[in-house]
Amino acid sequence: MNLTVRDLAVARGGVPVLEGLSFSLAPGRALVLRGPNGSGKTTLLRTIAGLQPAFAGEIEGAGERIAYAAHSDGLKSMLTVTENLRFWAQVFAQSDIDPALDAFDLRGLEDRMAGTLSAGQKRRLGLARLMVTGRPVWVLDEPTVSLDTASVARFAEAVRGHLAAGGSALLATHIDLGLDEAEALDVTPFKAAPRVSLEDEAFL
């Protein structure tokens, strides 16, 4: 099932930031969103993840199929790596956290409190959470922030594995992950035109 977006407009604080956006994301494919800071990528991803309503347009194939990873990892600093990961696995009714620990090189850190991890290690744990959701569409907002080169490669490998297993991924990122399956979409042309309210028009 594709993730399909038709003529979507998204708003931040009631002001439209992107409009007229349409794309379709098939299983096994990835779509990389590009655009300068503040261009509305996060707002678009939050809308697709269902955290805020669309300003206009339709989103199909989202909802319960989305695994969302935001800027913050949602980790509890006073829980261990295993406890953090197992909690999310239970929430998503999954049981196996070992593949996620392996994929993001978290072996040896299992019993460390998440609060004592480095920024990059925290990020890896946050991304490992995606693998225990069991959901097909990964929606990722700047997933590679604070990752070193080796970890970025590891993350790209995890995304590739997810795509090969029939999943899909929608990413907002500025770096090239070297994914053959990925297309890029620049959101800049979809910037919403400034709205002129009725009162303003009266002055024109």
Place this chain on the structure above:
Amino acid sequence: MIALLLRDLRLAVRAGGGFGLGLAFFLIVTVLIPFGVGPETGLLSRIAPGVLWIGALLACLLSLDRIFALDWEDGSLDLLATAPLPMEGIVTIKALAHWITTGLPLVLAAPALGVLLSLPPSGYLWVLVSLALGTPALSVIGTFGAALTVGLKRGGLLLSILVLPLYVPTLIFGAEVARRGAEGLAVQTPLLMLAGISFGTLALLPFASAAVLRINLR
């Protein structure tokens, strides 16, 4: 859902989790009141039920802003909202976790602290019953307030101002049950009113809390 409850309980008892904060506050209030009132045990035992109730209520209030604020700050509230849990379930579990870590210890400690306030012997049972019945309402109403103010910087003060008026009916009937019980009067009417408030808030407020939380997450 169980996983969320267990996680919250585990976090509460770990370092910096805030478990025992309300209990310590309750203890301090009930220890200090006799010093302030003076050596008149007759007066003290008359006000004991009310003091215990106000102490419990303020102790409850103390930890309310942690219900959602911590999850909001580290981003897990966003992730929970996209998880396959209904928002109504999340807020109910959050209220339950708050009650277990704050309300329940207060209920259990109240009879022991009643001794310090020379609570009449007939009052112990009714203080226990009224708090056991009333503190769940305090947690549920408090969760609603916490959902309203989540994401606001320094939302704690606003939270108190919003929640305190909503606490008044629970306080009135809860303290009335305890007072009448202590004086050996019939407690049926205030007890039923208190039960009504508790079950009513328990049945309705999770829906309101979930709705405002969804709006606040946008």
